[in-house]
Amino acid sequence: MGRNEHGHNDRRFSTRAVHAGREDLRGLGVHALPLDLSTTYPVEDLDGAGEQLDAWARGEQPAGSPIYARLHNPTVGRFETAIADLEGTPCAVAFASGMGALTAVLLSLAPERRHVVAVRPLYGGSDHLLCSDLLGIDVTWAAPADVAHAIEARTGLVILETPQNPTSTLVDIAAVAAAAGNVPVLVDNTFATPVLQRPVAHGAAMVLHSATKAIGGHGDAMGGIVACSEEVAARLRGVRIATGGVLHPMAAWQLHRGLQTLPLRVRAMQRTASELALRLLEHPAVERVHHASLSSTDPDGLVGRQMSGPGSILALELVGGFTAARTLLGSLQLATHAVSLGSADTLVQHPASLTHRVVDAASRAASGVNDSLVRISVGLEHVDDLWEDLRAGLDAAVEATHPADAVAWEEDREAAPAPEATPRVEHAS
Numbered sequence: 001m002g003r004n005e006h007g008h009n010d011r012r013f014s015t016r017a018v019h020a021g022r023e024d025l026r027g028l029g030v031h032a033l034p035l036d037l038s039t040t041y042p043v044e045d046l047d048g049a050g051e052q053l054d055a056w057a058r059g060e061q062p063a064g065s066p067i068y069a070r071l072h073n074p075t076v077g078r079f080e081t082a083i084a085d086l087e088g089t090p091c092a093v094a095f096a097s098g099m100g101a102l103t104a105v106l107l108s109l110a111p112e113r114r115h116v117v118a119v120r121p122l123y124g125g126s127d128h129l130l131c132s133d134l135l136g137i138d139v140t141w142a143a144p145a146d147v148a149h150a151i152e153a154r155t156g157l158v159i160l161e162t163p164q165n166p167t168s169t170l171v172d173i174a175a176v177a178a179a180a181g182n183v184p185v186l187v188d189n190t191f192a193t194p195v196l197q198r199p200v201a202h203g204a205a206m207v208l209h210s211a212t213k214a215i216g217g218h219g220d221a222m223g224g225i226v227a228c229s230e231e232v233a234a235r236l237r238g239v240r241i242a243t244g245g246v247l248h249p250m251a252a253w254q255l256h257r258g259l260q261t262l263p264l265r266v267r268a269m270q271r272t273a274s275e276l277a278l279r280l281l282e283h284p285a286v287e288r289v290h291h292a293s294l295s296s297t298d299p300d301g302l303v304g305r306q307m308s309g310p311g312s313i314l315a316l317e318l319v320g321g322f323t324a325a326r327t328l329l330g331s332l333q334l335a336t337h338a339v340s341l342g343s344a345d346t347l348v349q350h351p352a353s354l355t356h357r358v359v360d361a362a363s364r365a366a367s368g369v370n371d372s373l374v375r376i377s378v379g380l381e382h383v384d385d386l387w388e389d390l391r392a393g394l395d396a397a398v399e400a401t402h403p404a405d406a407v408a409w410e411e412d413r414e415a416a417p418a419p420e421a422t423p424r425v426e427h428a429s
Protein backbone atom coordinates (compact mmCIF):
# COMPACT_ATOMS: atom_id res chain seq x y z
CA MET A 1 0.00 0.00 0.00
CA GLY A 2 1.13 3.57 -0.62
CA ARG A 3 2.01 5.06 2.77
CA ASN A 4 3.10 8.64 3.27
CA GLU A 5 5.76 9.73 5.76
CA HIS A 6 3.17 9.66 8.61
CA GLY A 7 2.31 6.05 7.87
CA HIS A 8 -1.09 7.00 6.42
CA ASN A 9 -2.41 5.42 3.29
CA ASP A 10 -2.36 8.17 0.65
CA ARG A 11 -3.98 6.28 -2.22
CA ARG A 12 -7.34 7.50 -3.50
CA PHE A 13 -10.54 6.48 -1.73
CA SER A 14 -11.85 3.97 -4.28
CA THR A 15 -8.44 2.23 -4.38
CA ARG A 16 -8.39 2.03 -0.60
CA ALA A 17 -11.95 0.64 -0.55
CA VAL A 18 -10.71 -2.25 -2.71
CA HIS A 19 -7.45 -2.94 -0.84
CA ALA A 20 -7.81 -1.74 2.77
CA GLY A 21 -7.43 -4.37 5.46
CA ARG A 22 -5.90 -6.84 2.99
CA GLU A 23 -2.27 -5.88 3.58
CA ASP A 24 -1.24 -9.31 4.90
CA LEU A 25 -2.89 -11.39 2.14
CA ARG A 26 0.08 -11.44 -0.22
CA GLY A 27 2.33 -12.70 2.56
CA LEU A 28 -0.21 -15.40 3.36
CA GLY A 29 -0.22 -16.42 -0.30
CA VAL A 30 -3.97 -15.92 -0.73
CA HIS A 31 -6.06 -13.57 -2.85
CA ALA A 32 -9.52 -13.62 -1.24
CA LEU A 33 -10.04 -12.70 2.42
CA PRO A 34 -9.34 -15.68 4.70
CA LEU A 35 -12.24 -16.64 6.97
CA ASP A 36 -11.13 -17.81 10.42
CA LEU A 37 -14.01 -19.45 12.31
CA SER A 38 -11.97 -20.60 15.33
CA THR A 39 -13.54 -20.04 18.71
CA THR A 40 -10.32 -20.96 20.52
CA TYR A 41 -6.63 -20.77 19.59
CA PRO A 42 -3.62 -22.90 20.60
CA VAL A 43 -1.48 -21.26 23.29
CA GLU A 44 2.29 -21.57 23.13
CA ASP A 45 3.28 -21.48 26.81
CA LEU A 46 1.22 -20.93 29.92
CA ASP A 47 3.05 -17.90 31.35
CA GLY A 48 3.09 -16.08 28.02
CA ALA A 49 -0.57 -16.86 27.42
CA GLY A 50 -1.54 -15.40 30.80
CA GLU A 51 0.28 -12.16 30.00
CA GLN A 52 -1.36 -12.07 26.57
CA LEU A 53 -4.77 -12.54 28.14
CA ASP A 54 -4.12 -9.59 30.47
CA ALA A 55 -3.08 -7.45 27.50
CA TRP A 56 -6.24 -8.31 25.54
CA ALA A 57 -8.34 -7.53 28.62
CA ARG A 58 -6.71 -4.06 28.78
CA GLY A 59 -7.93 -3.54 25.20
CA GLU A 60 -4.44 -3.90 23.70
CA GLN A 61 -3.71 -5.96 20.60
CA PRO A 62 -0.69 -8.15 21.49
CA ALA A 63 1.04 -10.28 18.87
CA GLY A 64 0.59 -14.03 19.06
CA SER A 65 -2.37 -16.20 19.95
CA PRO A 66 -5.80 -14.50 20.17
CA ILE A 67 -6.44 -17.08 22.96
CA TYR A 68 -10.24 -17.00 22.52
CA ALA A 69 -12.53 -15.54 19.84
CA ARG A 70 -14.27 -13.11 22.22
CA LEU A 71 -10.85 -11.44 22.66
CA HIS A 72 -9.89 -11.19 19.01
CA ASN A 73 -10.51 -12.67 15.59
CA PRO A 74 -8.19 -12.00 12.62
CA THR A 75 -11.04 -11.82 10.06
CA VAL A 76 -12.81 -9.21 12.16
CA GLY A 77 -9.47 -7.44 12.71
CA ARG A 78 -8.98 -7.01 8.95
CA PHE A 79 -12.43 -5.45 8.61
CA GLU A 80 -11.61 -3.06 11.47
CA THR A 81 -8.34 -2.07 9.78
CA ALA A 82 -10.23 -1.34 6.56
CA ILE A 83 -12.88 0.86 8.20
CA ALA A 84 -10.23 2.79 10.15
CA ASP A 85 -8.43 3.43 6.86
CA LEU A 86 -11.58 4.61 5.07
CA GLU A 87 -12.76 6.83 7.95
CA GLY A 88 -9.26 8.24 8.52
CA THR A 89 -8.94 7.11 12.15
CA PRO A 90 -6.15 5.19 13.92
CA CYS A 91 -8.51 2.34 14.92
CA ALA A 92 -11.94 0.82 14.58
CA VAL A 93 -13.73 -1.70 16.79
CA ALA A 94 -16.46 -3.95 15.40
CA PHE A 95 -19.57 -5.33 17.11
CA ALA A 96 -22.44 -7.70 16.41
CA SER A 97 -24.71 -4.86 15.21
CA GLY A 98 -24.98 -1.08 15.11
CA MET A 99 -26.90 -1.18 18.39
CA GLY A 100 -24.16 -3.35 19.90
CA ALA A 101 -21.65 -0.67 18.87
CA LEU A 102 -23.67 2.15 20.41
CA THR A 103 -24.18 0.14 23.60
CA ALA A 104 -20.43 -0.37 23.92
CA VAL A 105 -19.77 3.35 23.41
CA LEU A 106 -22.24 4.24 26.18
CA LEU A 107 -20.87 1.58 28.54
CA SER A 108 -17.34 2.86 27.93
CA LEU A 109 -18.18 6.30 29.37
CA ALA A 110 -16.72 6.90 32.82
CA PRO A 111 -19.40 6.57 35.55
CA GLU A 112 -19.23 10.31 36.31
CA ARG A 113 -19.63 11.18 32.59
CA ARG A 114 -22.80 9.26 31.78
CA HIS A 115 -24.66 12.32 30.57
CA VAL A 116 -25.18 12.45 26.82
CA VAL A 117 -26.36 15.36 24.69
CA ALA A 118 -28.17 14.04 21.62
CA VAL A 119 -29.65 15.65 18.52
CA ARG A 120 -33.00 14.32 17.23
CA PRO A 121 -33.95 12.63 15.08
CA LEU A 122 -31.76 9.59 15.57
CA TYR A 123 -32.51 6.05 14.43
CA GLY A 124 -35.46 4.94 16.60
CA GLY A 125 -33.47 2.17 18.28
CA SER A 126 -30.70 4.62 19.28
CA ASP A 127 -33.29 7.09 20.60
CA HIS A 128 -34.94 4.30 22.58
CA LEU A 129 -31.65 3.07 24.07
CA LEU A 130 -30.74 6.58 25.20
CA CYS A 131 -34.17 7.10 26.77
CA SER A 132 -34.28 3.71 28.48
CA ASP A 133 -32.81 3.08 31.94
CA LEU A 134 -30.91 0.07 30.63
CA LEU A 135 -27.41 1.57 30.72
CA GLY A 136 -27.74 4.27 33.37
CA ILE A 137 -27.41 7.05 30.81
CA ASP A 138 -28.97 10.45 31.33
CA VAL A 139 -29.80 12.22 28.06
CA THR A 140 -30.53 15.83 27.15
CA TRP A 141 -32.06 16.30 23.71
CA ALA A 142 -30.93 19.46 21.97
CA ALA A 143 -31.25 21.10 18.58
CA PRO A 144 -27.81 21.56 16.94
CA ALA A 145 -27.85 25.28 17.81
CA ASP A 146 -28.54 24.48 21.49
CA VAL A 147 -25.80 21.90 22.04
CA ALA A 148 -23.49 24.37 23.83
CA HIS A 149 -26.26 25.19 26.38
CA ALA A 150 -27.01 21.52 26.94
CA ILE A 151 -23.40 20.59 27.83
CA GLU A 152 -22.73 20.11 31.54
CA ALA A 153 -19.58 19.25 33.53
CA ARG A 154 -20.79 15.63 33.63
CA THR A 155 -21.40 15.37 29.84
CA GLY A 156 -19.38 12.52 28.34
CA LEU A 157 -20.63 12.51 24.77
CA VAL A 158 -22.57 14.36 22.08
CA ILE A 159 -24.39 12.15 19.56
CA LEU A 160 -25.78 13.06 16.16
CA GLU A 161 -26.58 11.53 12.78
CA THR A 162 -26.17 13.29 9.46
CA PRO A 163 -28.05 12.76 7.24
CA GLN A 164 -30.55 11.99 9.96
CA ASN A 165 -32.66 8.86 10.07
CA PRO A 166 -35.38 8.99 8.81
CA THR A 167 -35.79 12.59 7.62
CA SER A 168 -32.52 12.83 5.64
CA THR A 169 -31.98 16.30 7.13
CA LEU A 170 -28.37 17.40 7.58
CA VAL A 171 -26.47 18.55 10.66
CA ASP A 172 -23.31 20.68 10.50
CA ILE A 173 -20.72 18.45 12.23
CA ALA A 174 -18.08 21.20 12.58
CA ALA A 175 -20.59 23.58 14.20
CA VAL A 176 -21.70 20.93 16.72
CA ALA A 177 -18.08 19.93 17.43
CA ALA A 178 -17.22 23.58 18.12
CA ALA A 179 -20.25 23.88 20.43
CA ALA A 180 -19.26 20.65 22.23
CA GLY A 181 -15.80 22.00 23.13
CA ASN A 182 -13.84 19.24 24.88
CA VAL A 183 -16.74 16.80 24.92
CA PRO A 184 -16.25 14.13 22.23
CA VAL A 185 -18.77 14.07 19.39
CA LEU A 186 -19.97 10.76 17.95
CA VAL A 187 -21.40 10.92 14.42
CA ASP A 188 -23.51 8.05 13.13
CA ASN A 189 -22.33 7.98 9.52
CA THR A 190 -24.56 5.11 8.40
CA PHE A 191 -26.53 7.15 5.83
CA ALA A 192 -23.55 8.90 4.23
CA THR A 193 -20.93 6.11 4.46
CA PRO A 194 -17.23 7.08 4.34
CA VAL A 195 -17.62 7.40 0.56
CA LEU A 196 -19.48 10.69 1.00
CA GLN A 197 -18.46 11.93 4.44
CA ARG A 198 -15.57 11.46 6.87
CA PRO A 199 -16.83 13.04 10.12
CA VAL A 200 -13.42 13.04 11.85
CA ALA A 201 -12.22 15.60 9.30
CA HIS A 202 -14.97 17.92 10.60
CA GLY A 203 -14.20 17.53 14.30
CA ALA A 204 -15.96 14.29 15.32
CA ALA A 205 -14.07 12.04 17.73
CA MET A 206 -15.95 8.82 16.91
CA VAL A 207 -17.78 7.55 13.85
CA LEU A 208 -20.41 4.84 14.20
CA HIS A 209 -21.85 2.66 11.45
CA SER A 210 -24.59 0.17 11.27
CA ALA A 211 -22.51 -1.90 8.84
CA THR A 212 -25.69 -3.91 8.28
CA LYS A 213 -26.64 -1.19 5.78
CA ALA A 214 -24.64 0.12 2.81
CA ILE A 215 -21.30 -1.28 3.96
CA GLY A 216 -22.56 -4.85 3.61
CA GLY A 217 -24.85 -3.64 0.86
CA HIS A 218 -26.78 -6.84 0.17
CA GLY A 219 -29.05 -7.19 3.20
CA ASP A 220 -27.44 -10.43 4.37
CA ALA A 221 -25.01 -9.54 7.17
CA MET A 222 -25.37 -7.63 10.44
CA GLY A 223 -22.65 -5.64 12.10
CA GLY A 224 -21.69 -2.40 13.74
CA ILE A 225 -18.39 -0.56 14.01
CA VAL A 226 -16.90 2.48 15.71
CA ALA A 227 -13.95 4.28 14.11
CA CYS A 228 -11.95 6.16 16.75
CA SER A 229 -8.63 6.87 18.48
CA GLU A 230 -6.46 4.11 20.00
CA GLU A 231 -7.44 5.27 23.49
CA VAL A 232 -11.19 4.96 22.79
CA ALA A 233 -10.63 1.69 20.92
CA ALA A 234 -8.91 0.14 23.93
CA ARG A 235 -11.92 1.00 26.13
CA LEU A 236 -14.35 -0.34 23.52
CA ARG A 237 -12.39 -3.59 23.15
CA GLY A 238 -12.47 -3.95 26.94
CA VAL A 239 -16.28 -3.55 26.93
CA ARG A 240 -16.58 -6.00 24.03
CA ILE A 241 -14.52 -8.64 25.82
CA ALA A 242 -16.54 -8.18 29.01
CA THR A 243 -20.00 -8.11 27.43
CA GLY A 244 -19.44 -10.38 24.42
CA GLY A 245 -21.07 -8.34 21.64
CA VAL A 246 -18.55 -9.62 19.10
CA LEU A 247 -19.00 -9.47 15.33
CA HIS A 248 -19.19 -12.98 13.87
CA PRO A 249 -16.24 -13.59 11.49
CA MET A 250 -18.58 -14.71 8.71
CA ALA A 251 -20.39 -11.36 8.90
CA ALA A 252 -17.04 -9.50 9.08
CA TRP A 253 -15.97 -11.32 5.94
CA GLN A 254 -19.16 -10.32 4.09
CA LEU A 255 -19.01 -6.71 5.31
CA HIS A 256 -15.34 -6.41 4.36
CA ARG A 257 -16.09 -7.76 0.89
CA GLY A 258 -18.88 -5.18 0.59
CA LEU A 259 -16.34 -2.37 0.94
CA GLN A 260 -14.82 -3.14 -2.46
CA THR A 261 -17.95 -2.03 -4.29
CA LEU A 262 -19.16 0.54 -1.75
CA PRO A 263 -18.04 3.65 -3.70
CA LEU A 264 -19.62 2.40 -6.93
CA ARG A 265 -22.88 1.41 -5.24
CA VAL A 266 -23.22 4.62 -3.23
CA ARG A 267 -22.61 6.85 -6.24
CA ALA A 268 -25.02 4.93 -8.48
CA MET A 269 -27.74 4.89 -5.80
CA GLN A 270 -27.39 8.59 -5.05
CA ARG A 271 -27.64 9.45 -8.75
CA THR A 272 -30.96 7.59 -8.93
CA ALA A 273 -32.14 9.10 -5.62
CA SER A 274 -31.41 12.62 -6.90
CA GLU A 275 -33.39 11.99 -10.08
CA LEU A 276 -36.29 10.45 -8.15
CA ALA A 277 -36.32 13.44 -5.77
CA LEU A 278 -37.04 15.72 -8.75
CA ARG A 279 -39.75 13.49 -10.17
CA LEU A 280 -41.39 12.96 -6.78
CA LEU A 281 -41.57 16.73 -6.21
CA GLU A 282 -43.91 16.97 -9.19
CA HIS A 283 -46.40 14.37 -8.01
CA PRO A 284 -49.61 15.72 -6.44
CA ALA A 285 -49.55 13.06 -3.70
CA VAL A 286 -46.26 14.50 -2.45
CA GLU A 287 -46.23 17.47 -0.13
CA ARG A 288 -42.48 17.61 0.46
CA VAL A 289 -39.33 15.73 -0.54
CA HIS A 290 -36.32 15.58 1.75
CA HIS A 291 -33.05 14.77 -0.02
CA ALA A 292 -29.79 16.67 0.20
CA SER A 293 -29.75 17.14 -3.59
CA LEU A 294 -32.52 19.73 -3.00
CA SER A 295 -31.62 23.13 -1.60
CA SER A 296 -34.68 22.94 0.68
CA THR A 297 -33.00 20.01 2.50
CA ASP A 298 -29.53 21.53 2.37
CA PRO A 299 -30.06 25.27 2.99
CA ASP A 300 -26.55 25.69 4.44
CA GLY A 301 -24.77 24.09 1.50
CA LEU A 302 -23.31 21.15 3.43
CA VAL A 303 -23.17 19.06 0.25
CA GLY A 304 -19.82 19.96 -1.24
CA ARG A 305 -18.49 21.18 2.14
CA GLN A 306 -19.21 18.32 4.53
CA MET A 307 -20.63 15.62 2.27
CA SER A 308 -19.38 15.07 -1.26
CA GLY A 309 -22.85 14.01 -2.45
CA PRO A 310 -26.44 13.81 -1.20
CA GLY A 311 -26.64 10.07 -0.57
CA SER A 312 -29.25 7.53 -1.46
CA ILE A 313 -31.95 7.88 1.21
CA LEU A 314 -34.87 10.18 0.66
CA ALA A 315 -37.98 10.94 2.65
CA LEU A 316 -41.41 12.03 1.40
CA GLU A 317 -44.22 13.74 3.20
CA LEU A 318 -47.52 12.79 1.62
CA VAL A 319 -50.51 15.10 1.22
CA GLY A 320 -52.88 12.30 2.22
CA GLY A 321 -51.13 11.50 5.55
CA PHE A 322 -51.15 7.99 6.98
CA THR A 323 -53.79 6.65 4.56
CA ALA A 324 -51.70 7.75 1.60
CA ALA A 325 -48.57 6.18 3.14
CA ARG A 326 -50.37 2.89 3.73
CA THR A 327 -51.71 2.90 0.16
CA LEU A 328 -48.29 3.63 -1.34
CA LEU A 329 -46.58 0.91 0.68
CA GLY A 330 -49.32 -1.59 -0.11
CA SER A 331 -49.03 -0.88 -3.86
CA LEU A 332 -45.32 -1.43 -4.38
CA GLN A 333 -44.46 -4.18 -6.85
CA LEU A 334 -40.71 -3.64 -7.41
CA ALA A 335 -39.45 -1.88 -4.28
CA THR A 336 -39.80 -3.90 -1.08
CA HIS A 337 -41.88 -2.65 1.83
CA ALA A 338 -39.27 -3.29 4.54
CA VAL A 339 -37.12 -1.59 7.15
CA SER A 340 -33.33 -1.29 6.80
CA LEU A 341 -31.48 0.61 4.11
CA GLY A 342 -28.39 0.71 1.92
CA SER A 343 -29.22 -2.54 0.13
CA ALA A 344 -28.72 -3.20 -3.59
CA ASP A 345 -32.52 -3.20 -3.86
CA THR A 346 -34.90 -0.39 -2.95
CA LEU A 347 -36.56 -0.53 0.49
CA VAL A 348 -39.49 1.67 1.50
CA GLN A 349 -40.99 2.00 4.98
CA HIS A 350 -43.16 4.14 7.26
CA PRO A 351 -40.89 5.25 10.14
CA ALA A 352 -43.65 6.30 12.56
CA SER A 353 -45.06 2.74 12.39
CA LEU A 354 -41.79 0.79 12.29
CA THR A 355 -38.23 2.10 12.80
CA HIS A 356 -39.31 5.00 15.02
CA ARG A 357 -42.30 3.35 16.69
CA VAL A 358 -40.32 3.11 19.96
CA VAL A 359 -39.93 6.90 20.14
CA ASP A 360 -42.82 8.56 21.95
CA ALA A 361 -45.28 10.21 19.57
CA ALA A 362 -44.69 13.81 20.72
CA SER A 363 -40.88 13.59 20.38
CA ARG A 364 -41.29 11.87 17.04
CA ALA A 365 -43.54 14.59 15.69
CA ALA A 366 -41.29 17.36 17.10
CA SER A 367 -38.35 15.99 15.11
CA GLY A 368 -40.30 15.74 11.85
CA VAL A 369 -41.18 12.03 12.00
CA ASN A 370 -44.90 12.46 11.33
CA ASP A 371 -47.52 10.02 10.09
CA SER A 372 -47.27 11.26 6.50
CA LEU A 373 -43.53 10.51 6.27
CA VAL A 374 -42.26 7.64 4.12
CA ARG A 375 -38.55 6.75 3.86
CA ILE A 376 -37.05 5.38 0.66
CA SER A 377 -33.65 3.71 0.54
CA VAL A 378 -32.90 3.84 -3.17
CA GLY A 379 -31.18 0.80 -4.64
CA LEU A 380 -29.46 -0.06 -7.89
CA GLU A 381 -32.53 -0.63 -10.06
CA HIS A 382 -33.06 1.49 -13.18
CA VAL A 383 -34.50 4.89 -12.28
CA ASP A 384 -37.41 4.55 -14.73
CA ASP A 385 -38.51 1.20 -13.30
CA LEU A 386 -38.41 2.61 -9.78
CA TRP A 387 -40.29 5.71 -10.85
CA GLU A 388 -43.02 3.63 -12.50
CA ASP A 389 -43.42 1.61 -9.30
CA LEU A 390 -43.48 4.67 -7.04
CA ARG A 391 -45.72 6.64 -9.39
CA ALA A 392 -48.28 3.84 -9.46
CA GLY A 393 -48.28 3.77 -5.66
CA LEU A 394 -48.56 7.55 -5.43
CA ASP A 395 -51.39 7.58 -7.99
CA ALA A 396 -53.18 5.02 -5.83
CA ALA A 397 -52.54 7.22 -2.78
CA VAL A 398 -54.18 10.20 -4.50
CA GLU A 399 -57.08 7.99 -5.54
CA ALA A 400 -57.50 6.72 -1.96
CA THR A 401 -57.37 10.12 -0.30
CA HIS A 402 -58.53 12.72 -2.88
CA PRO A 403 -60.39 10.92 -5.71
CA ALA A 404 -61.34 14.20 -7.47
CA ASP A 405 -57.66 15.25 -7.66
CA ALA A 406 -56.75 11.86 -9.12
CA VAL A 407 -58.90 12.50 -12.21
CA ALA A 408 -57.39 15.98 -12.76
CA TRP A 409 -53.84 14.64 -12.29
CA GLU A 410 -54.43 11.85 -14.79
CA GLU A 411 -55.64 14.36 -17.37
CA ASP A 412 -52.63 16.64 -16.75
CA ARG A 413 -50.24 13.76 -17.11
CA GLU A 414 -51.71 12.64 -20.39
CA ALA A 415 -51.26 16.17 -21.73
CA ALA A 416 -47.65 16.53 -20.49
CA PRO A 417 -44.54 14.86 -22.01
CA ALA A 418 -43.09 11.98 -19.99
CA PRO A 419 -40.18 13.08 -17.76
CA GLU A 420 -36.78 11.92 -18.92
CA ALA A 421 -33.87 10.85 -16.77
CA THR A 422 -31.58 13.88 -16.63
CA PRO A 423 -27.92 13.40 -15.80
CA ARG A 424 -27.06 15.01 -12.47
CA VAL A 425 -23.85 16.73 -11.55
CA GLU A 426 -21.80 14.43 -9.36
CA HIS A 427 -19.61 15.76 -6.60
CA ALA A 428 -16.14 14.30 -6.56
CA SER A 429 -15.38 12.17 -3.57
Ligand SMILES: Cc1ncc(COP(=O)(O)O)c(C=O)c1O
Pocket residue numbers: 097098099100123125126161165188190191209210211212222223224340
Ligand atom coordinates in the same frame (compact mmCIF):
# COMPACT_ATOMS: atom_id res chain seq x y z
C1 LIG B 1 -28.62 5.25 11.39
C2 LIG B 1 -28.65 3.95 12.12
N1 LIG B 1 -27.83 3.75 13.16
C3 LIG B 1 -27.82 2.58 13.84
C4 LIG B 1 -28.68 1.56 13.51
C5 LIG B 1 -28.66 0.27 14.30
O1 LIG B 1 -27.97 -0.68 13.54
P1 LIG B 1 -28.25 -2.27 13.63
O2 LIG B 1 -29.61 -2.51 13.09
O3 LIG B 1 -27.13 -2.83 12.80
O4 LIG B 1 -28.16 -2.63 15.07
C6 LIG B 1 -29.55 1.73 12.45
C7 LIG B 1 -30.48 0.62 12.07
O5 LIG B 1 -31.38 0.83 11.28
C8 LIG B 1 -29.54 2.94 11.73
O6 LIG B 1 -30.36 3.17 10.70
